[in-house]
Amino acid sequence: MSLGENPSEGYPVAMRIGIVGTGRFGSFWATSLSKHATVLTFNRSDRPTPEGCNAASLSEVGSCDAIMLCVAISAIGEATRELAPHLTDDAVLMDTCSVKVDPARAMVAHAPPHTEIIATHPMFGPDSAGAGISGHPFVFSPVRASERTSSHWQLFFAELGLDVIRMTPDEHDREAAFTQGITHFLGRVLADMDLHPSPIATVGYQKLLEVMQQTCNDPFQLFVDLQQLNEHTGEMRERLQTSLGRLMELLGGSTTDRGPSAVDSSESGS
Amino acid sequence: MSLGENPSEGYPVAMRIGIVGTGRFGSFWATSLSKHATVLTFNRSDRPTPEGCNAASLSEVGSCDAIMLCVAISAIGEATRELAPHLTDDAVLMDTCSVKVDPARAMVAHAPPHTEIIATHPMFGPDSAGAGISGHPFVFSPVRASERTSSHWQLFFAELGLDVIRMTPDEHDREAAFTQGITHFLGRVLADMDLHPSPIATVGYQKLLEVMQQTCNDPFQLFVDLQQLNEHTGEMRERLQTSLGRLMELLGGSTTDRGPSAVDSSESGS
Numbered sequence: 001m002s003l004g005e006n007p008s009e010g011y012p013v014a015m016r017i018g019i020v021g022t023g024r025f026g027s028f029w030a031t032s033l034s035k036h037a038t039v040l041t042f043n044r045s046d047r048p049t050p051e052g053c054n055a056a057s058l059s060e061v062g063s064c065d066a067i068m069l070c071v072a073i074s075a076i077g078e079a080t081r082e083l084a085p086h087l088t089d090d091a092v093l094m095d096t097c098s099v100k101v102d103p104a105r106a107m108v109a110h111a112p113p114h115t116e117i118i119a120t121h122p123m124f125g126p127d128s129a130g131a132g133i134s135g136h137p138f139v140f141s142p143v144r145a146s147e148r149t150s151s152h153w154q155l156f157f158a159e160l161g162l163d164v165i166r167m168t169p170d171e172h173d174r175e176a177a178f179t180q181g182i183t184h185f186l187g188r189v190l191a192d193m194d195l196h197p198s199p200i201a202t203v204g205y206q207k208l209l210e211v212m213q214q215t216c217n218d219p220f221q222l223f224v225d226l227q228q229l230n231e232h233t234g235e236m237r238e239r240l241q242t243s244l245g246r247l248m249e250l251l252g253g254s255t256t257d258r259g260p261s262a263v264d265s266s267e268s269g270s
Numbered sequence: 271m272s273l274g275e276n277p278s279e280g281y282p283v284a285m286r287i288g289i290v291g292t293g294r295f296g297s298f299w300a301t302s303l304s305k306h307a308t309v310l311t312f313n314r315s316d317r318p319t320p321e322g323c324n325a326a327s328l329s330e331v332g333s334c335d336a337i338m339l340c341v342a343i344s345a346i347g348e349a350t351r352e353l354a355p356h357l358t359d360d361a362v363l364m365d366t367c368s369v370k371v372d373p374a375r376a377m378v379a380h381a382p383p384h385t386e387i388i389a390t391h392p393m394f395g396p397d398s399a400g401a402g403i404s405g406h407p408f409v410f411s412p413v414r415a416s417e418r419t420s421s422h423w424q425l426f427f428a429e430l431g432l433d434v435i436r437m438t439p440d441e442h443d444r445e446a447a448f449t450q451g452i453t454h455f456l457g458r459v460l461a462d463m464d465l466h467p468s469p470i471a472t473v474g475y476q477k478l479l480e481v482m483q484q485t486c487n488d489p490f491q492l493f494v495d496l497q498q499l500n501e502h503t504g505e506m507r508e509r510l511q512t513s514l515g516r517l518m519e520l521l522g523g524s525t526t527d528r529g530p531s532a533v534d535s536s537e538s539g540s
Contacts, residue, residue: 009328123472124472128473136469137469139470146476163469165470168471175469178463178465178468179468179470180472180475182460182465182475183474183477183478184474189513189514189517190452190487190513192513192516192517193452195452197446198445199433199445200391200407200435200442200446200449200450201407201449202393202394202407202449203390203394203484204398204453205449205450205452206481207478207480208452208456208477208481211474211477214473214474217473224521228521237518237521240514241514241518242460243460244510244511247455247459247462251497251498
């Protein structure tokens with residue numbers, strides 16, 4: 001069927017979604033979708049089939065109503081090229097990357113000219129949405145799609161309970177660099193420092209440890225791509241280094257000069 | 271009464287605790303203690319009397335069973351000097367600072383030679399323990415006190431539901447530099463970057479924002495003293511800067527060189 005033929009019906013129960021890439025996020029996402037659609041999964045190398053899904057060939061996946069690429073940001077072009085010959089006329093191609101401008105360009109460059117393309121970014125993963133995806137932000141960026149197709153799929157994701165936010169790929173990348181981007185960067189910095197749990201951990205320190213553990217559970221490739229393929233993360237890292245330097249200077253490095261006395265102010269910290 | 275006279279009784283209901291310094295933490299701590307003891311408070315400048323407590327003169331405060339200094343780390347010496355003439359023979363002097371070696375030295379230097387001294391660090395504040403102090407870590411460091419007095423007060427704080435951890439001032443300072451110290455430093459760095467809430471905030475980013483907001487609610491003096499009066503925080507900041515530099519180098523600064531392709535790995539992050 002062609003999408004949106006019967007908008008009054010919402011989305012067809014028999015809707016079929018193809019997933020390319022069943023890595024850590026792909027398998028989590030495929031299983032989440034399998035509660036709402038028939039999900040066919042393909043992974044180039046041998047991997048267990050995600051719960052609730054059906055392993056399929058690339059051509060079977062290409063015949064689904066929508067195909068969602070769950071591969072590395074830096075691999076979207078290659079994955080689109082491999083999938084292109086198998087895409088049926090009505091198939092909608094989507095990615096799920098943490099960067100949007102670069103993968104959107106890659107999909108446009110390598111998908112058949114008539115294929116509709118929507119870039120998406122589920123702002124969560126198996127750690128943060130282990131209890132369920134409902135309520136988590138889901139960025140939705142039509143790249144080359146009719147409004148009819150776009151609103152049809154926007155409704156589908158909203159009906160999963162996701163907080164669907166429509167923005168352009170560039171709007172996403174700027175916002176993500178200073179939210180998800182800085183979180184993953186600091187998480188890796190803390191891991192490099194080898195921080196560990198402590199009997200005297202404050203609530204705030206426990207939150208830093210959680211950020212470190214959660215970001216380091218994701219593939220290192222995600223960290224590298226997030227930092228290198230989003231053109232705004234360089235500015236984020238430079239601003240982080242500038243602010244850190246400003247505070248180091250304010251404190252005089254590691255000196256122990258006494259600050260001004262303040263008998264009235266309280267001391268124990270959160 | 272002299273402390274520990276009747277250890278079998280635990281602590282007397284009529285126990286009187288004096289609080290010097292009713293700033294943000296001091297007033298929170300005084301009110302928390304007022305549910306378990308009679309609390310007299312003194313603040314050098316005019317401040318509202320904390321709920322459940324009684325405003326008192328420095329000499330009335332000095333006549334309590336225990337006097338807890340809730341002033342800036344850099345002000346402990348001065349506060350002890352002012353209080354010294356008013357301390358009765360049985361009074362036990364305690365501080366509540368986020369650094370322990372420096373305030374312990376200052377109390378020993380300025381308290382009467384016979385005064386028993388115990389350094390403490392409640393590892394929480396009005397933000398992190400707004401729902402109650404029970405279960406939060408409480409560092410307990412006898413500096414110049416009989417085991418009888420020490421165990422008496424250790425029991426008192428344990429009976430408040432606190433997780434009492436006995437360690438030396440130096441053991442505390444090393445551990446605190448790499449837990450509370452790094453948390454407050456990063457919280458101020460993030461505030462200097464002017465991070466803000468976002469519609470596409472991930473769970474991890476929300477935790478960073480909470481760390482920023484919580485640490486910046488504490489007095490700036492606490493931040494400065496934490497970083498300058500704990501002799502281990504300099505090493506913490508240097509290790510943080512080293513790890514940050516190592517990751518910047520790994521990423522090639524703000525370049526956008528593509529990482530190696532990884533078609534199989536998943537991408538959307540926590």
